[in-house]
Amino acid sequence: MIEITIEKKLFISNNIHKLCAELRTRPGDKVVIYGKSGSGKTSLLKMIAGIIRPDEGRITMQGHTWFDATNNTNLPIQQRGIGFVFQDLALFPHMTVLEHLLFAQGKQKDSAYLDDLLNLTQLNNFTDKKPKQLSGGQQQRLAIIRALARKPQFLLLDEPFSALDPALRSDIRKELDALQTAQQFTLFLVSHDKEDTLGLANSYIELKDGKAFQQNNQSPSHSSAIPGVSNDNIIYSKDTLNYTGSVQNIYPIELGYILDIQLNNEVLKLPVDAHTASKFNSGDTIKITTQNGQIVLMTSG
Amino acid sequence: MALDFQPLLLSLELSLITTLLLVAIGIPLANFLAFTSFKGKSILESIISLPLVLPPSVLGFYLLVAFSPNHFLGHFLEHYFNLRLVFSFPGLVVGSLIYSLPFMIHPLQAGFQSLPANLKDASYTLGKSKRETLFKVLLPNIKPALITGMVLTFAHTLGEFGVVLMIGGNLQGTTRVASIAIYDSVESLDFHEAHIYSLILLLVSFSILLITYSFNKKLFNKSIPL
Numbered sequence: 194m195i196e197i198t199i200e201k202k203l204f205i206s207n208n209i210h211k212l213c214a215e216l217r218t219r220p221g222d223k224v225v226i227y228g229k230s231g232s233g234k235t236s237l238l239k240m241i242a243g244i245i246r247p248d249e250g251r252i253t254m255q256g257h258t259w260f261d262a263t264n265n266t267n268l269p270i271q272q273r274g275i276g277f278v279f280q281d282l283a284l285f286p287h288m289t290v291l292e293h294l295l296f297a298q299g300k301q302k303d304s305a306y307l308d309d310l311l312n313l314t315q316l317n318n319f320t321d322k323k324p325k326q327l328s329g330g331q332q333q334r335l336a337i338i339r340a341l342a343r344k345p346q347f348l349l350l351d352e353p354f355s356a357l358d359p360a361l362r363s364d365i366r367k368e369l370d371a372l373q374t375a376q377q378f379t380l381f382l383v384s385h386d387k388e389d390t391l392g393l394a395n396s397y398i399e400l401k402d403g404k405a406f407q408q409n410n411q412s413p414s415h416s417s418a419i420p421g422v423s424n425d426n427i428i429y430s431k432d433t434l435n436y437t438g439s440v441q442n443i444y445p446i447e448l449g450y451i452l453d454i455q456l457n458n459e460v461l462k463l464p465v466d467a468h469t470a471s472k473f474n475s476g477d478t479i480k481i482t483t484q485n486g487q488i489v490l491m492t493s494g
Numbered sequence: 495m496a497l498d499f500q501p502l503l504l505s506l507e508l509s510l511i512t513t514l515l516l517v518a519i520g521i522p523l524a525n526f527l528a529f530t531s532f533k534g535k536s537i538l539e540s541i542i543s544l545p546l547v548l549p550p551s552v553l554g555f556y557l558l559v560a561f562s563p564n565h566f567l568g569h570f571l572e573h574y575f576n577l578r579l580v581f582s583f584p585g586l587v588v589g590s591l592i593y594s595l596p597f598m599i600h601p602l603q604a605g606f607q608s609l610p611a612n613l614k615d616a617s618y619t620l621g622k623s624k625r626e627t628l629f630k631v632l633l634p635n636i637k638p639a640l641i642t643g644m645v646l647t648f649a650h651t652l653g654e655f656g657v658v659l660m661i662g663g664n665l666q667g668t669t670r671v672a673s674i675a676i677y678d679s680v681e682s683l684d685f686h687e688a689h690i691y692s693l694i695l696l697l698v699s700f701s702i703l704l705i706t707y708s709f710n711k712k713l714f715n716k717s718i719p720l
Contacts, residue, residue, distance in 0.1 A: 239615075242615075242619060244615050244618070244619075269618075270615070270618040270619055271618055271621045271622065271623065272621075273619075275619055276619065277615070277616065277619040279612040279615070279616060281610060281612055283610060283612035283613050283615070283616035284616075285613065285616075285617075285631055285635070286635055287634040287635055296620070296622075296630065297620045299620070299621060299622075339620070340619070340620075342620075343620065343621060
């Protein structure tokens with residue numbers, strides 16, 4: 194189990210904000226931390242990495258205590274077995290792509306693995322290029338595979354999609370997903386925009402007013418998340434939702450499908466992903482409920 | 495009378511030794527100053543920068559007093575290490591190290607501080623130690639600053655006069671460096687010798703700067719702010 198309970202006074206724009214975060218997740222989970230700018234997302238990620246020291250609290254990763262304020266335990270960054278992708282990428286200007294990977298890998302010397310990383314990210318023809326000679330997308334990929342070169346148990350990414358156009362974002366998401374599936378590392382991803390990460394994670398943490406609110410998707414199929422569709426369109430409610438209606442129409446949009454659902458006298462237009470859309474046909478009776486703050490669609494009867 | 499080249503060789507030797515020692519001292523010290531904040535940092539930075547504003551004769555005077563066997567430091571060094579720093583070449587080296595310290599520290603510190611903060615952290619997250627990060631990540635990215643520091647230190651030591659005269663005097667073959675030899679020649683109205691020494695120092699200094707500028711432009715495609 195991964196348990197993080199931390200408190201930290203942050204100085205943001207000359208103001209002091211207190212951040213209190215408590216989150217629990219399982220090894221191999223994909224966790225997205227989102228919130229407005231200045232909410233302390235990057236600081237939280239850096240506290241997990243050990244770059245910033247929390248004031249109070251405890252970080253326990255799979256039985257290992259990384260930080261405990263009560264007995265002054267603070268495991269050095271180097272020993273945490275993490276990979277970190279910085280928002281500004283922090284690539285080393287004097288190293289080529291291959292030199293980045295060899296430096297990152299250190300004594301492990303697994304060239305077949307490095308070849309796999311290079312092939313997956315299509316950087317195999319650019320191994321002798323320095324960061325300045327690469328495009329934005331290639332630099333982003335290099336930052337990700339550099340972080341993965343020594344096979345970390347935890348991958349921490351700070352706004353990995355913010356500077357990318359939608360097509361590139363989609364490609365890198367797929368690559369990241371493939372790498373996570375293959376290596377089963379625990380992923381912590383920070384984003385200012387939840388839209389960018391919809392469907393990517395099975396746990397979402399919102400930082401708001403100095404506090405962390407965690408939402409777990411126990412089963413990804415319960416999610417109606419569609420990349421590119423604002424989550425504001427999806428009803429999130431702490432109250433239990435229970436509606437029954439009938440599917441009138443299903444039609445594709447750019448990034449998914451819309452279900453037209455007849456509820457009493459009104460038609461609800463609900464955006465869903467392809468997987469969810471495939472479960473329904475026109476005329477089906479549909480039950481709409483909520484579970485763990487996520488909307489759940491079920492065929493009824 | 496044949497020209498005595500010894501003062502020139504002594505100047506070059508002093509400059510070279512001072513530069514190499516200051517590279518070794520300056521890198522960890524500038525790295526520390528660039529990334530650490532602590533109480534009293536301003537005092538330490540002021541002490542390091544003092545030779546920039548202090549008349550060399552004042553620094554030389556204090557060093558002369560400190561190195562004198564009649565005072566604690568001089569007595570301690572002579573008694574326990576058999577080392578006399580007044581009127582000796584090692585004394586000139588110690589004086590030059592102090593006198594030229596800001597010329598090495600300032601460019602290096604500025605170089606370190608100009609690097610993105612995440613570069614260091616990125617290396618740490620890859621499991622690299624502070625030492626490995628310094629030598630394999632930070633230093634290779636501040637090469638122009640390192641070259642600037644080395645050139646400034648070398649040239650500054652080469653032209654050193656006040657400190658050298660105060661703590662070293664004018665002993666032929668030991669402390670009589672080129673700048674002292676020029677002064678000595680002028681004092682004895684040997685303008686011919688003074689001309690030759692001065693011309694050689696001028697050409698050496700100009701060549702060092704010319705080579706450094708061309709080298710830096712070619713290698714790093716940027717000029718260095720001296």
